[in-house]
Amino acid sequence: MTSQFDGMAALHERSIDELPFRRHIEMPSVLAAAGGVEGRRVLDLGCGSGLYARFFARNGAAGVLGVDRSPGLIAHARHREEVEPLGVRYLVHDEATTDTLTGAFDLAVSVYALSYAATPAALARLCAAARATLAPGGRFVAATLNPDFATVPHYYRPYGFDLTVADPHLCDGDPVGLHARADGESFQVTAYYWSREAHERALTEAGFTEVAWQSPRTAADGSASLFARYLAAPHVLAVSARVPGDSSPR
Template sequence: MSDQYDDIARSFDEVESVIRFVRENLEFPSFRRALGPLTGKQVLDVGCGEGTFTRMIMRQGARRVVGIDQSEGMIKLAQTIEAREPLGIEYLVQDMVTMPALEAFDVVTAVHVLHYADSRESMAHLAQRMFANLAPGGRLVALLANAESSARSEEASGFRTHRPDNPREGERFRVSVLTTPPTDVWVHHWPSESIVSVLESAGFTGFSWHAVAVADSVAPEDLERARQCAENPTSRLLTATRP
């Protein structure tokens, strides 16, 4: 995963311009609702990329935020933005499936991370490391690919999903960000029940799925496009707790 995201980091401005609509009008507000109040809390953002969601988390009132990613290119980009617009976020290059217990965080977030696991074993390692970094009573908030969405082209959202019909659990497929030319990433098919099963085996409880919905603040001229995206959402939210 780090190699393909090192490549994306080099052309991130164009990728960001395409995915911004879905992020700002659906994913951001839905993610904020799932997070809830963060005042005084410590948050670990796993697979933070260039830090878009990490910065949002800090601005939501968290006391401390640490972002980790195994892509050096993405972490360098995040650190460059932090140097230009300092918020006090720490960014670390770290393999997500082998990371140590850095600290007992109140919240662990994982934005578009779980669908990169290429096997149950790989996802289990990641789940165990996220669990180990949570304090008792801490929460996991994950934004991930919607395995139930249609595989048809999604120009409204800026993505085209090339998922095969009736995919096997863990089957690899391509997602294109509709830049010029398209920017491709490879992900894996994980049904809801498979993800919950793996996280449950790691010790998580209290699972709840949340829809990615249209924000109340969407501009009138963007409302129809936002509704099209919400009708066949490319992502979904899952929350869980460490007992």
């Protein structure tokens, strides 16, 4: 299996420092939307180089599995685990076909994976896959492209990246280019626009309830003033949903 991210492990790692909104806004927002991870079995869908998988382990998760379709990213994540053991496991596994993981987790997290679904069917498969991995009462949290992100050219450049669209009047499935630099090296990937309605439809059809959107928050480190313009039109939001059933601690 290959993906547009093969060979980008080092850039993925450096992005946490080169794109500071990730550390100061994205990560605390995901953790808040999840309601914390302590004592929970966590699946990181589309884990990339393992940034979030390691983050969850350090924040007290009972166990963490990272899955990604990119062999290069998983190889890097496994190497990091060898160097700095945190008890995280990694699998090269298409996040849309997680049938072998049925009901094994209390929390599934997807950072940007929904935004790389190119068709409504692909979006539906990802949500259904996340649903299948969760035990009754489990929660799914996705950091996904904000349906109301700023389409003004170079709006996000002060934060280290640009989003480009062919037409500012976006429709579901339209491509969105992400251009960024890390450590002097540029990279570009293609994401896809999905409205709130498209996200909510895919989640509810997968069997989730209690779909909710969370506005981003900043870390408690005095950085809010640095990101005022970003927070006025963040490019990413967290959406969460729940599997019906008992969520009593195990």
